[in-house]
Amino acid sequence: MTTRNLTRFWEWGRKIICVGRNYADHAKELKNAIPTEPVLFLKTSSAYLREGSPIIVPAYSNNLHHEVEFGVVIGKAGTAIPQESAMDHVAGYVLCLDMTARDIQDECKSKGLPWTLAKAFNTSCPVSEFIPKDKIPDPGNINLWLKVNDQMRQNGNTSQMIFSIPYLINYISDFISLEEGDLILTGTPKGVSRVQEHDEIEAGIEGIISMSFKVERS
Ligand SMILES: O=C(O)/C=C/C(=O)CC(=O)C(=O)O
Numbered sequence: 001m002t003t004r005n006l007t008r009f010w011e012w013g014r015k016i017i018c019v020g021r022n023y024a025d026h027a028k029e030l031k032n033a034i035p036t037e038p039v040l041f042l043k044t045s046s047a048y049l050r051e052g053s054p055i056i057v058p059a060y061s062n063n064l065h066h067e068v069e070f071g072v073v074i075g076k077a078g079t080a081i082p083q084e085s086a087m088d089h090v091a092g093y094v095l096c097l098d099m100t101a102r103d104i105q106d107e108c109k110s111k112g113l114p115w116t117l118a119k120a121f122n123t124s125c126p127v128s129e130f131i132p133k134d135k136i137p138d139p140g141n142i143n144l145w146l147k148v149n150d151q152m153r154q155n156g157n158t159s160q161m162i163f164s165i166p167y168l169i170n171y172i173s174d175f176i177s178l179e180e181g182d183l184i185l186t187g188t189p190k191g192v193s194r195v196q197e198h199d200e201i202e203a204g205i206e207g208i209i210s211m212s213f214k215v216e217r218s
């Protein structure tokens, strides 16, 4: 029996597995091809940030982007989890931001290098409160939105995802075993854009939760 509280999963230090280019409109806005299988990358647990603390623009970046994403919190470990039982491994959900140093990512892409410093720096994964699974009966049809300084920048629905949550759990767990407390970020819809020092980011899952973060420079 676990003595740790899964509703504070960000304290567990488990894996953060991110899915990229999972919305066709976002893949297109960054001039990427529509993927035929999921694009995966990782963040470290030191990327977690909770409301009340600021997002820090890394000193080495001049183009920090917001990406609002739906997060899936794993509640039961598994390897090669079939799609049919994938949702049995989900404990709940969380609203996430995949903060991205786009200039560094572009540089890494052009040099064929990994995206680690573009995606996994400290404060690159702000998260909301934990949302128990029963509060979202249909995670495949929820609206995500994000505003910067009160201006709407992103507004999408998880039904637009290319690869569904069960598909992703099956695909990821074939290669990387999932553990209790792991988090999967499921990709961002279109509308990503730059944020700067003093900006305020507000994001939400319609009718369920919202959160806000200030942006500061290191
Ligand atoms: O390939 C790119 O230029 C950028 C890809 C991403 O940053 C992917 C994501 O993180 C996403 O789609 O959510």
Ligand SMILES: [Mg+2]
Pocket: 018, 019, 020, 067, 069, 098, 187, 188
């Ligand atoms: Mg992303």
